[in-house]
Amino acid sequence: MSSKTTLRVGRLVKAHGLKGAFKLELYTDSPDERFKPGAVLDLQVPDTSPWFGKTVTVKELRYYNQSPVLFLNEAEDRDAADTLVKAILLVNADVEALPAEPDAWYDHQLVGLRVLRGGVEVGKVIRVDHLPAQDCLAIETATGEVLLPFLKIFVPTVDITKGEVTITPPGGLFEELPEN
Structure with a gap:
């Protein structure tokens, strides 16, 4: 039985142009999957917003100068777009589903895993930084x-089932392990 969780996938930073588009801050490493045409997104907005409790549907995701720009069916012009600025975009996702490509994981699947080096636990993954x-x-x-x-x-090695990753870091990055 799979379980669902709500994931933050982006934030509408500001209106872009006159046709209701938005500059998008991405919180996902799979934007083409999360923002494909027809995808329905929940909104995290203040309860005073006219958008509170509503969803939006992706029309198109484009890139201008390597920056993501999102078009939504519900925002036809600049005025409509301005009412959605700063909204956080959410999806309900199966927390156990893996990305389609091999040897790939979503950030939420890696956070919390035990980190083993030479069979010894040296720490825990607290986040993934996309640099x-x-x-x-x-x-x-x-x-x-x-x-x-x-x-x-x-x-x-990343083993989601066991809840651990095995690391072989370069010298000096972690404290040295005691000799056995």
Whole structure:
């Protein structure tokens, strides 16, 4: 039996142009999946907003100068778009469903996993940072937070079922393990 959860997938930053489009701040690493035409999104807005309790439907996601711009069926012009600015976009997702591509996970599936190095638990994944060069796992250790590039060479195994990731970090990134 799968369970559903509400995921934040983006925020409408500001109106863009005159046709009801929005500059979009992405909170998802699969925008083409989350914002495909026809996708219905829940809104997180103040209860005083005319949009409170309503949903919107994606018309199109485009990119202008590498910036995502979202068109919604419900926003036909700039005036309508202005009423939705700062809304958080939400989806109901199966928390156990994996992305279509192999060796891929959603952030919410990685957060909370135990981090093992040489069979010894060294910490826990607290978030995933999507940086320009590559994604990094933020790992809370006994001595503080460590950012580890989320590359196969450093994170050879992710086992969602066991609730753990195995890491082989470069020297000096984590405290040295005691010799057995």
